[in-house]
Amino acid sequence: MKTLLTGFEEDKNFHVVLNSVIAGRYHVTEYLGSAAFSKAIQAHDLHTGVDVCIKIIKNNKDFFDQSLDEIKLLKYVNKHDPGDKYHILRLYDYFYYREHLLIVCELLKANLYEFHKFNRESGGEVYFTMPRLQSITIQCLEALQYLHGLGLIHCDLKPENILVKSYSRCEVKVIDLGSSCFETDHLCSYVQSRSYRAPEVILGLSYDKKIDIWSLGCILAELCTGN
Incomplete structure (x- = not known):
């Protein structure tokens, strides 16, 4: 029997109950x-x-x-x-x-980090072939071009923030705009995950939308080499 929750429970912790x-x-x-x-x-x-x-x-x-x-x-x-x-x-x-x-x-599927790790460790057919990497690159560049056209910088592009929409069609989507900002905002000096951080951010210099392109390059190198 499904449990209907009212929204007025006193417990401050949200307990996930399957079939509720x-x-x-x-x-x-x-x-x-x-x-x-x-x-x-x-x-x-x-x-x-x-x-x-x-x-x-x-x-x-x-x-x-x-x-x-x-x-x-x-x-x-x-x-x-x-x-x-x-x-x-x-x-x-x-x-x-x-x-x-x-x-x-x-609802999307696994992120690129999880899927790449699973694909390598399972010993099956390599998923991230050059044609698929090219397709992922094009989709991510289109997403970034769109965001940048709106004046936004993603600021945290990494494999965990690119999710698979379709394995068979090699379709992906960019998620997590929680760290994103407009180029006209007062830019925070601490952005991007360490492994995908652009040099200008590391050096504490001014930055712009190009830091997202650096992150994408790091992601593609990781998917291509496995390192």
Whole structure:
């Protein structure tokens, strides 16, 4: 029997319960994993019949504020790409529930880091062939060109933030705009994950959208060489 949660429970920790229904709409089907400030679940939208990913933000003001910024950017980016042409994660819904902010997005598959590691360790057929790497490169460049055209810098491009949409068609999407900023903003000096950080950021110099291109180059070198 499905457990209907009201949204007014006293417990501040969000306990994921399989087969429960969130907000009378999202039937929880799978726990996907956790990150530093969130956990992710797969759910079936009872209103639309579509499987979705729900990101549950930890009950912390800093995490909450950063996630609100990401929601604003996703809404802005999605609004200017109604045809979903530019390989950016689609935002479906967001709401406050049981003392947590929940963000509902399209359901994608493994990120490039996890999939590349699995592919290498499984000993099966190599997935990241040159034609597929070229396809991934084109899609990521189109995503970055689109973001940069809106005046945005992603600021945290890495394999974990590129997810597979289709294995057979080699389709990917760029996610996580939580660290993104407009070029006209007061730019933070501490951006990008260490292994994908551009030289100008390391040296504490001024930077612009080109730092995303550096990160993409690092990602492709990693996928190509395995190092």
